Amino acid sequence: MLVSDYNYDLPEERIAKFPPEKRGTTRLLVLNRKTGELQNSHYKDLVDFLNPGDVLILNDTRVMQSRLFCKLKDGRERELVVLEKHGDEPQRVMYRGKLHDGDVLYINNDKIIVSKILGNGIAEVESETPLYELAEKYGTVPLPPYLHRDATEADKKRYQTVWAKNMGSAAAPTASLNMTDELLEKLKQKGVIIKYLTLHVGLGTFLPMRTDKVEDHHMHSEWFNIPEDTLEAIKTAKRVVAVGTTVTRTLEYYAKTGKTSGENDIFIYPGFEFKIVDALVTNFHAPKSTVLMLASAFAGWENLHAAYDYAVEQKYNFLSYGDSMLIC
Numbered sequence: 001m002l003v004s005d006y007n008y009d010l011p012e013e014r015i016a017k018f019p020p021e022k023r024g025t026t027r028l029l030v031l032n033r034k035t036g037e038l039q040n041s042h043y044k045d046l047v048d049f050l051n052p053g054d055v056l057i058l059n060d061t062r063v064m065q066s067r068l069f070c071k072l073k074d075g076r077e078r079e080l081v082v083l084e085k086h087g088d089e090p091q092r093v094m095y096r097g098k099l100h101d102g103d104v105l106y107i108n109n110d111k112i113i114v115s116k117i118l119g120n121g122i123a124e125v126e127s128e129t130p131l132y133e134l135a136e137k138y139g140t141v142p143l144p145p146y147l148h149r150d151a152t153e154a155d156k157k158r159y160q161t162v163w164a165k166n167m168g169s170a171a172a173p174t175a176s177l178n179m180t181d182e183l184l185e186k187l188k189q190k191g192v193i194i195k196y197l198t199l200h201v202g203l204g205t206f207l208p209m210r211t212d213k214v215e216d217h218h219m220h221s222e223w224f225n226i227p228e229d230t231l232e233a234i235k236t237a238k239r240v241v242a243v244g245t246t247v248t249r250t251l252e253y254y255a256k257t258g259k260t261s262g263e264n265d266i267f268i269y270p271g272f273e274f275k276i277v278d279a280l281v282t283n284f285h286a287p288k289s290t291v292l293m294l295a296s297a298f299a300g301w302e303n304l305h306a307a308y309d310y311a312v313e314q315k316y317n318f319l320s321y322g323d324s325m326l327i328c
Contacts (some may be wrong), residue, residue: 001214001270006296007287008308014315016322017147019158024180027316027323031307033299038310043178043324046281052191053238054279057230059173059246060196062164064132065139067151068093070105070112078105080112081142082135083122084170084202084223090115090124091131099123107138132167142170144320146286158321168200168223174320175244175282193237195230199223199246199264209288219267219290224250226260239278241328245291248298251276269293270301279328284311284318299327 020026030039030049041048050056066082079096105112105125112131116124127134141151141159151159161176184194202222211217234240234251242248253259253266255275267290277298285292296304307325316323 002212003209003214003217003288004212006214006289006292006301008305009312010287010318011312014312014318014322015146016317016319017149019154019177019321023158023162024178024183026178028326029307029311029314029316029323030326030328031299031303033303033327036300036303036306038307040314041326044180044183046183046326047186047190047192049326049328050187050190050192050241051238053193054241055193055195055233055237055239056187056241056243057195057197057234057247057251058161058163058176058179058243059199059250060161060163060165061169061173061198061200061246062167063141063160063169063172063201064135064167065141065156066135066170067140067142068107068112068135068138069140070107073104073106080105080125081170082131082139084168084200085132091126092118093123093125093131094121095123096121107134110134136167144171146319147321163196166198166200168198169202171201172320173199173201173244173246175324177321178324179243193233195227195233197224197226197230197247197250199250201246209290214269214293217267217290219265221263221265222246222249224253224261224264226250226254228260231260234276237278240276241279241281242277243281245280245282245285245294248277248280248294268297270297272297274298279326281324281326283320283324284308284316284322286319295325295327 026043028041028043068080070078081094083092103114112127141155159172200223209217253264
């Protein structure tokens with residue numbers, strides 16, 4: 001199975017560069033994965049497609065303000081993105097511009113020392129003040145590179161879910177960015193059960209697939225935790241509706257391993273047999289990406305490819321700040 005097989009034509013003008021003026025006003029394309037039938041709707045009307053007894057599961061991770069602008073001793077500027085930390089392993093960053101082992105970066109009165117260059121724009125660093133603290137104090141929102149712009153004050157709120165709680169993500173669980181308190185309340189009133197889990201979105205979000213064969217790609221690890229009340233709700237759910245690929249990976253990793261917390265490196269691509277997730281709310285994903293392959297595994301690539309072509313034709317907006325799909 002080749003990575004190049006999972007490609008489609010995405011015009012630049014279909015990529016949403018900014019969030020909608022008001023959260024929750026995006027469109028929703030509903031795909032019946034059994035028949036391939038498509039239906040146009042709106043994200044705020046998600047309630048119309050869910051039923052009493054369905055369990056809707058959300059990721060409560062909180063995105064770090066992990067983009068830091070630092071200076072070398074001679075005043076040259078360098079940009080860092082603080083990456084997720086796993087256990088006792090060294091702190092890692094992505095960097096832009098040239099760096100060398102032993103370089104000292106300054107951000108106000110704090111120092112960040114480059115201890116080891118790892119390649120592919122990634123380095124291990126040390127600092128007296130924990131890097132997460134520096135990021136929260138001085139950092140900005142780590143917008144996806146394809147937006148080709150710096151973060152604004154609006155992004156601090158809009159690149160974060162309304163329920164974000166557990167700090168640690170290098171990127172947002174974007175399928176949830178259009179969910180509002182009002183919609184959550186409507187879902188609850190209808191009898192939909194709302195539950196949460198945590199998966200800190202990590203390094204792999206930023207990295208392209210560098211293998212020709214899908215099967216040769218090794219997925220990065222991300223920390224996760226599934227609370228006991230979420231596990232209990234799954235057992236009696238009429239349907240489990242995952243909001244986002246992060247929730248899907250977490251639930252299916254649990255189904256595969258029985259683990260409720262720790263490091264998750266599951267890679268889901270066509271041929272995968274889903275054990276828990278019955279329906280998926282997800283954004284429109286970039287060509288040849290791991291998240292596109294997960295959506296393809298769930299919907300069937302033929303169905304998904306046709307839906308994406310239709311979405312382009314109907315001028316849906318794609319990627320993080322764009323419109324969404326419900327695959328059921």
